[in-house]
Amino acid sequence: MTASYPARVATNILPKSVADKLPEAFEEWSFTEETIDHEQAIETCQLCEQEELRYHFEIRNRLTSHTLWVGSQCILKFELSVFEAGRKLSSTDAKRKLERLTQKMRLDSCISALERLAAAEPNPILPNALKYFRQHKRLTPKFAFVVLWRLRVNNIDHSPSFFKVELKRDLHKQHLRDMPLSQVHEIWPALTGAQRQTAMRMGHSAPKT
Numbered sequence: 694m695t696a697s698y699p700a701r702v703a704t705n706i707l708p709k710s711v712a713d714k715l716p717e718a719f720e721e722w723s724f725t726e727e728t729i730d731h732e733q734a735i736e737t738c739q740l741c742e743q744e745e746l747r748y749h750f751e752i753r754n755r756l757t758s759h760t761l762w763v764g765s766q767c768i769l770k771f772e773l774s775v776f777e778a779g780r781k782l783s784s785t786d787a788k789r790k791l792e793r794l795t796q797k798m799r800l801d802s803c804i805s806a807l808e809r810l811a812a813a814e815p816n817p818i819l820p821n822a823l824k825y826f827r828q829h830k831r832l833t834p835k836f837a838f839v840v841l842w843r844l845r846v847n848n849i850d851h852s853p854s855f856f857k858v859e860l861k862r863d864l865h866k867q868h869l870r871d872m873p874l875s876q877v878h879e880i881w882p883a884l885t886g887a888q889r890q891t892a893m894r895m896g897h898s899a900p901k902t
């Protein structure tokens with residue numbers, strides 16, 4: 694029989710803590726600022742044993758110096774300490790900080806895929822797309838099409854939904870409106886729900902699943 698969720702957490706954390714029960718043991722642990730992007734959702738939380746994690750966050754026990762790699766949800770759920778400039782953050786600010794770190798890992802993974810692509814293909818559009826993405830953290834609809842298409846063709850590992858698309862300016866809306874449907878479908882995974890609605894109001898249709 695599989696151990697229950699609270700029992701699993703206790704089994705994983707108590708031997709590495711001084712306190713002999715929960716929640717006291719949680720007070721000894723804090724986020725170390727170390728993160729890992731495993732690039733695929735293949736890892737397990739060493740605290741609750743949740744599977745299919747892509748991002749690991751390291752926690753450390755200040756009394757025993759033991760460390761564990763966990764999911765951000767566990768840090769928030771058990772209110773493990775998260776610091777900023779030596780100050781312990783409120784749970785709202787801790788959540789915001791971990792979300793920002795996750796967002797940074799997503800941006801970094803997009804940039805590294807784009808760099809690999811620009812190195813693999815002498816296409817003058819790609820360095821410009823990379824420059825644009827570094828600055829705006831988004832791609833124009835036209836850049837998004839070229840980038841996602843060429844990443845796919847070159848078989849470069851990437852997460853299409855991490856590439857956000859800029860669609861506030863009229864010019865970019867016009868470019869999306871004029872785009873052939875096959876190109877719209879190429880950027881579809883990168884569009885938000887609201888952007889997909891906009892695309893459909895322009896006369897495009899969703900890809901068939």
Ligand SMILES: [Zn+2]
Pocket residue numbers: 738739740741742743763764766767
């Ligand atoms: Zn967990």
